[in-house]
Amino acid sequence: MQQQSRGGSVSIAFVREAxxxxxxxxxxxxxxxxxxxxxxxxxxxxxxxxxxxxxxxxWLTVARALDDEFFGQDSRRMKVGSFAALCRLALDTPKxxxxxxxxxxxxxxxxxxxxxxxxxSGPEASLxxxxxxxxxxxxxxxxxxxxxxxxxxxxxxLIGRRIPILRASFAYPAPAWxxxxxxxxSAQLEFDAPATSISxxxxxxxxxxxxxxxxxxxxxxxxxxxxxxxxxxxxxLGRRIRRHLMALxxxxxxxxxxxxxxxxxxxxxxRRRLEREGVxxxxxxxxxxxxxxxQHLSGSDASLADIAAELGFAxxxxxxxxxxxxxxxxxxxxxx
Numbered sequence: 001m002q003q004q005s006r007g008g009s010v011s012i013a014f015v016r017e018a019x020x021x022x023x024x025x026x027x028x029x030x031x032x033x034x035x036x037x038x039x040x041x042x043x044x045x046x047x048x049x050x051x052x053x054x055x056x057x058x059w060l061t062v063a064r065a066l067d068d069e070f071f072g073q074d075s076r077r078m079k080v081g082s083f084a085a086l087c088r089l090a091l092d093t094p095k096x097x098x099x100x101x102x103x104x105x106x107x108x109x110x111x112x113x114x115x116x117x118x119x120x121s122g123p124e125a126s127l128x129x130x131x132x133x134x135x136x137x138x139x140x141x142x143x144x145x146x147x148x149x150x151x152x153x154x155x156x157x158l159i160g161r162r163i164p165i166l167r168a169s170f171a172y173p174a175p176a177w178x179x180x181x182x183x184x185x186s187a188q189l190e191f192d193a194p195a196t197s198i199s200x201x202x203x204x205x206x207x208x209x210x211x212x213x214x215x216x217x218x219x220x221x222x223x224x225x226x227x228x229x230x231x232x233x234x235x236x237l238g239r240r241i242r243r244h245l246m247a248l249x250x251x252x253x254x255x256x257x258x259x260x261x262x263x264x265x266x267x268x269x270x271r272r273r274l275e276r277e278g279v280x281x282x283x284x285x286x287x288x289x290x291x292x293x294x295q296h297l298s299g300s301d302a303s304l305a306d307i308a309a310e311l312g313f314a315x316x317x318x319x320x321x322x323x324x325x326x327x328x329x330x331x332x333x334x335x336x
Contacts (some may be wrong), residue, residue, distance in 0.1 A: 010180075014180070087216055126195060141175055150224075157226075159208065166200055
């Protein structure tokens with residue numbers, strides 16, 4: 001099993017979806033796995049995770065193999081280069097509201113079976129997906145996930161900050177990997193909803209588009225790995241806290257108040273700023289512990305009790321419960 005990056009990881013479930021789309025499109029899946037370093041053992045392991053960079057490479061490889069950046073999820077291909085053209089089109093807008101309407105319009109031109117709309121409801125705005133036709137033999141799950149990730153990632157980059165998703169709804173039953181949606185979308189999830197949509201503060205619609213053609217080149221070089229999980233502003237408070245914790249053993253991580261003192265911020269102010277970024281101190285610690293746990297289980301022979309202690313768990317049983325919540329598997333089953 002491939003060792004994981006501390007910078008974030010993606011469930012093997014999303015890898016399988018991308019490969020299933022490639023297989024339906026007639027691509028050589030074995031060659032794609034070989035090119036991206038994804039192994040048969042990983043694909044067979046329900047709890048496996050891959051680094052975001054690996055999934056980004058897979059995304060690009062499948063898109064090139066199919067010449068379709070929407071992976072065959074529509075009756076019309078979204079040819080390679082379409083996303084770059086969309087980025088350039090969205091740059092030529094003064095603020096996020098116009099950019100989102102242009103993004104929706106562009107997808108309406110590119111795709112026949114799925115569209116996206118910007119909607120307003122009081123203090124909230126939403127990007128809502130509409131399906132105009134059922135595509136034979138295709139599951140809407142991957143199509144909806146892909147379109148939301150593309151749209152949200154691009155919107156975040158355009159204004160230079162992550163757009164916290166207040167609530168995410170999906171017009172299909174919860175997939176087996178639904179826990180992963182909390183990392184990718186929001187902690188507030190609804191399945192079997194009337195429509196697939198993500199909601200965010202309407203105030204952000206007035207945010208100015210700050211990117212330009214020069215920064216676009218850097219963005220495209222890193223895409224889609226730079227927004228597969230969530231767009232990350234490296235200077236945001238959440239990312240600064242994560243880097244601070246990464247420099248320390250988990251057993252030495254400070255408490256919330258102690259951390260606020262270290263950052264010279266009042267505890268109430270720090271909590272409020274993290275809420276605006278759509279993250280909490282607990283979520284930051286849990287995601288980091290999860291990635292560290294996967295590293296240890298994949299790349300070392302340390303006992304489960306030793307791993308639990310190194311991650312700062314007072315009891316091995318608490319580590320077992322936490323890991324089961326993170327991945328759906330017990331640590332021993334994951335390692336096996």
